[in-house]
Amino acid sequence: MTKQRIVVGLSGGVDSAVTAHLLKQQGHDVVGIFMKNWEDDDNSEFCSSRQDFLDAASVADVLGIEIEHVNFAAEYKDRVFAEFLREYQAGRTPNPDILCNAEIKFKAFLDHAMRLGAEKIATGHYARVRFNAPTGKHELLKGLDPSKDQSYFLHRLNQAQLSKTLFPVGELHKTEVRRIAAEIGLPNAKKKDSTGICFIGERPFREFLNRYIQKEPGPIRDATPPAGDKAHGRVIGQHVGLSFYTLGQRQGLGIGGVKPKGAARGGGEHQPWFVARKDVEKNTLWVVQGHEHPWLQSHQLQALDASWIAGDPPAAADGSPLRIAAKTRYRQADAPCLMAVHDTHQNAAVENSQRTAGFALQFPQAQWAVTPGQSAVLYDGDVCLGGGVIASAQA
Incomplete structure (x- = not known):
């Protein structure tokens, strides 16, 4: 393999750390970049950015590579977070990680890496890239570890982006990545995987949205009985704002003790309630009882x-x-x-x-x-x- 200058997105996690190690082992000129995408909570217990950078810097030190701290917070707020809020305010449930990959990690970060003279970038995503010679196109493949495959979050990448991207750990299972990290003495070998949306961290989701979206309480209506039943549409509670709920949601509805009309006859009083529809125009949250409800x-x-x-x-x-x-x-x-x-x-x-x-x-x-x-x-x-x-x- 020809030696290339490859810029790796070092997040502070084990996957990107092993990515950098594998590429360095192959003889490439590897440079690490830590992306800071959110800075509103630098002094918050929920913001792990500072610790993540320290972890990334420790990895770079062990691997003997340079690392640069780059702030993409302005781009993130404009291209990702603003869209995230617009979608929630409209009653939909967006996935900001997908937009972040398309707009930040494989656009702003890629552009920055190219300015540094990189020939390729690499991240710790569990996915693979393959060039299909007959079609002349690059293909995005699932990662080999089915329990960690992240191609879902990368589906908005285009040919130009894929042609410049490497996903080394996509060829491995997570257990192998952990084993390699421990074997070479990486300081984050046992670090817990990050979960959830990057700018929310481990804090309660509703608490976070409260800071940006105004609450508009309204009725929770029961759609469980047939439409012809007099109980159909009865108000059984109050929601705090449609933006704070998503379809299929079971927890946090505040109606756990409510029984459906005629429960004694149907015996369904123990089935859980689920969010089934959001009527934005009437500010109404519709719920049903039972996982298999037609709605x-x-x-x-x-x-x-x-x-x-x-x-x-x-x-x-x-x-x-x-x-x-x-x-x-x-x-x-x-x-x-x-x-x-x-x-x-x-x-x-x-x-x-x-x-x-x-x-x-x-x-x-x-x-x-x-x-x-x-x-x-x-x-x-x-x-x-x-x-x-x-x-x-x-x-």
Whole structure:
């Protein structure tokens, strides 16, 4: 392999640390960059940025590589956090980690690395990149460790980004990464994996949103009985604001002791309540009782703001709907489906949207709690094809 100058995003975690080690072992000229993407809570117990940088610097010292601390907080606030708040205020549930990868880690960071003379960048993501010679395209593949695969979060990357990117630990299982880290004496070999959204950390999510989104309390209505039942739509509680709930949510509803009408007859009083719909116009939260309630099951969805790894959407030779697989949320098994691509302007399903190039998916088996704002990510086996933002779902 030709020696290259590779800039590694060192997060302070074990995955990026082993990434840098593997590349250095291969003889590359490796430089580390620590990205600071959030600075509103530098003095907060929930902000781990300072400790993460110290961990990253310790790794760089052990590996004998340079490390630079780069502040992308302004770009992050403008390109990621502002969109995050807009989506929540509209009643949707966005995934900021996907936007962060597309806009910060593989755009702002990539641009900075190129200015440093890098030929490639590398991160500790569990995914793989493969060049397909017959098509002349780079492909994004799932990581070999199925329990850690992160291709879902990387589906918005394009050909230019993938051509400059390496994911060394995508070829390994997490247990092997930990073993390597311990073997070479990395100080963070046993460091706990980070979880959740980077700027929220371990703090309660509702507490964080309170700082940015105004509470607008409203009724919680019961949709469990049939529509013809007099109990349908009865108010059984009050929500604190639609932005603070997501479809399929079970905890934190404050209605755990409420029984459905006719529970004595149906025997369903012990089934948990779930958020099933959010009516933004009427500021109403609809809940149902039982995991398998029809309102939580969707056979179809519409997605907008599509992004395709190859640059163009995949298509069947005869123009018929394409048989592929999709995930409507992370850590979900691939679900077989039919995809039809469509173009749309100002789709009514997404308020004030300028998004174009969407697609529709049809699932033979119903998908649970398909959530507007989340991403539907498409696969052909191990190959990630791209995806889009879920705008609506139907039974």
